[in-house]
Amino acid sequence: MVKAFLQIIVQECDRDAQRILWYDDLCNRNILEYRFIRVIFGATPSPYILGATLQKHLEGYQSIYPETVQMLRDDTYVDDIQGGGDSKDVVQFREEATTILAGAGFQLHKWHSNVLLVDTDSNEKEEERT
Helix, strand or coil: CCCCHHHCECCHHHHHHHEEEEEEECCCCEEEEEECCECCCCCCCHHHHHHHHHHHHHHCCCCCCHHHHHHHHHHEECCEECCCCCHHHHHHHHHHHHHHHHCCCCCCCCCCCCCCCCCHHHHHHHHHHC
16 A cells, blocks of 8 residues: 555544654754655554554445455455465456555555456556557
8 A cells, every 4th residue: 555654634632642742943942843644655653553553444345345354354464465376366456456445545555466457566567568
């Protein structure tokens, strides 16, 4: 997923937990205070927050795409999804997973597969030839 952590907005009441102090001017030691409004990449709880957000979002699609939702639950590690299947299943998974995660503002990218319709690198090489 592209910049998955940054797609999650932190509620106003929790933003103080992501406060940082910054020197505006090192000579005068003028301190500025910032609060992040998105989940910070690299913070200890960030992977948990992303996982919990994804799980909550997937609940809304369970009845529509049950197999794809289960695969996303089983095959997602932080912001990477790894799985497999036959050609038809992989193409269907890509379409449904893209739809599901786009509903939460997540963009899937970097698809690698021996199924040419799914493989990002193959598609980009084909586009370069035309």
